[in-house]
Amino acid sequence: MSDTAPVNTRRESKPGKARTSFNEGTARLAAVLLSPTLIVLALVVLYPIVSALRESLYTSGTKLDANGFVVKGSTFVGLDNYAAIFKGDTGHRFWTAFYNTTFFTVTCVVLETVLGVAMALIMHKAFKGRSIVRASILVPWAIPTVVSALLWKWIFQADGIANNILGTQILWSTDGWQAKLSVIVADTWKTAPFIGLLVLAGLQTIPAEVYEAAKVDGASVLQTFRRITLPLVRPALLVAVLFRILDTLRIFDLPFVLVGPHKGSVETLSMLGYDEAFNTRYGPAAAYATVLFLYVAAVAYVFVKLLGADVIGEARAKKPGGGSRRQRKRAAALAAAPQAGLTSVGGGV
Amino acid sequence: MRFERSHTRRAVAFGVAGSLVLLASACGGDSGDKNTSGGGGALEGRGPITFATGKDTSGFLPKQVAAWNSQHPDEKVEIKELPENANDQRQQMVQNAQNQSDAFSVLNMDVVWTSEFAANQWIEQLPEDKFPDLPKLIPATVETAKYRDKLYAVPITSDGGLLYYRKDLLDQAGVQVPKTWDEMLAACLAVQAKVPSAKGMSCYAGQFEKYEGLTVNFSEAINSAGGVVVDKDGKANVDTPEALAGLEELTKGFSTGAIPKAAITYKEEEGRRAFQEGKLLFHRNWPYVYALAQKTDGSSKIVNKFGVAPLPGKSGPGVSSLGGHDYAISKFAKNKATAVDFINFMASEARQKVNLSGSSQAPTYASLYDDPALNKQFPYLAPLKASILGAQPRPRVVKYGDVTAAIQDAAYNALSGKTPPKQALTDLQAKLSSLITQ
Incomplete structure (x- = not known):
């Protein structure tokens, strides 16, 4: 290579x-x-991590003695905390949260990717006032999640701007599809610029000659985008999408602040763990955290394996030399990319 | 086991900062200091102490503490300001207790935390004879400071729900201030029929969003109909006809439109805004609303147009849920004799009086509610006294966090029409029974 x-x-x-x-x-x-x-x-x-794993095998403070005092000390309960997650009412709540977490991840990341790429393409174009457009697109990303959640909460109030503009009387923060929708809107608004930013960095590494060659060959705009831009920007895009997936899988603050705790339609896995810890049940809380950790790890693994997200530069080393014209072009572009330089240093160690 | 595990938590809590040193000490095995730091219940020792309290929005607390400090130069009190959010305050206090830290001496606790903190032995049991003002405090407030009939804290501020009503409109329609729910509904219909400007107004709203305020409003509805959530023996008893009558009053309000649909999203502030904008005829809220609704900066459209009364009930005056704060002494604190004196100082009539006029927090000292000068400053003191005298504490249970979440679940499902009221109460009874017996 x-x-x-x-x-x-x-x-x-x-x-x-x-x-x-x-x-x-x-x-x-x-x-x-x-x-x-x-x-x-x-x-x-x-x-x-080790400490949390250990904690998840214990319980404490669940029993009262004759005088009404909590019995001190903790008991080893093996995998009971894990088993309890999947049983009865708790199990129902867990699977709802699991579904919500996955649903948010898929929906938000798809929307953010589409919008983010569109944003990057706009930011990449040379036109007057480009720097202002770039800066303004990045503003949502710069706002802390809790603040943006409060902002959207204000917009989605019963007598808020959203209802005014839409001419509706929807109670957004009540349990139901509307609460889900408000979270998706707020999350997409905030993090599409993140994907936009990373894709923009990828776009800037594509040499202008490639586009000139395409132009000479008479490729249409759509063809150029599908055959040149997308493949060449793919490594950057995949890393951005991976980050967003991992981020959204542990989504907590947005639904918690925007809609509120204990609402089935937006409760996520992180919120369940938080709820246990809040009620000083650290064993079960650690068990929830571990389950979420495993889920995130599994998703990340599958993503890297299936799509070959080039996080640590392995994928490139495995590709056979030569290949199609597209691949060769991609390799050339990667060599020029700043992150390619970074990863090869990483590989050297 | 206990030693090891508290060590683990401690190490995690200190985190990155001193992790190397701490890890070394954690590996060093058990240390004896954990047993002795409890102090064995004796409230001894004098010297500087700390006072852990939520963010003081009135800005008046430093003056109170300065008054103590000037009289006790060797036993100074340092304010440890915690976040404004009650859950964050509790979290810091719990963490402090689990680390067995002496960083907090006196804790300014929400009334609903007493059972949890007492059962976990995070706060000291207090001998009643050391607190001479205790008999002069409103009995219902002292109840909030007890766990299994033993005193663990001293109530310093209280709070009760009030019925805010549009005096101007009631007068125009020639109806009396209602004392029962039926009267309130009749008054509302009369006003809507007779006063043209009241067209489109809703009758009533409280706090019905899914949060602690819903527990407050749900308990009030049930207590006001003669029911209970948790009975005197500490057992759940919510699946009763009385409780059902109370809950149905609310669900009926929603289904008939007497309570606006949007009220399911109301916390204190949303409700206050709706009332101030003239959208509500009656509104249940806390005393703090009074001053804000009287503001003449244009934010309120009802200046001098409203009055306050005790809450209405099913067949007589209603029963408010108690708010307020109790002061407790951390089990792991130093200089507990000073802490006792400081609590007595803050509980005294003189200090509570100054605090009321300075911060407008409702006192626990009964006689202050009859003070003419204070009544002039706070015109709602008389109805507030009635509200607090008849008030009930929210369930006093160790697992309060779980219990209030279960109550909110049941109430929210009933109010939003997801579950019939009867079913909601049956479910809640089962849930509460399992939470409380454990």
């Missing part, structure tokens, strides 16, 4: 013996230099 080949050549050119000792020294130095980072990572990432 064009971007990794020069690195290999450079390594090969070093004299054999010197290289080994140099590498050994480098490895030791690398280990020493990286150890603070690894320790910090272990403390802030690994330790909480």
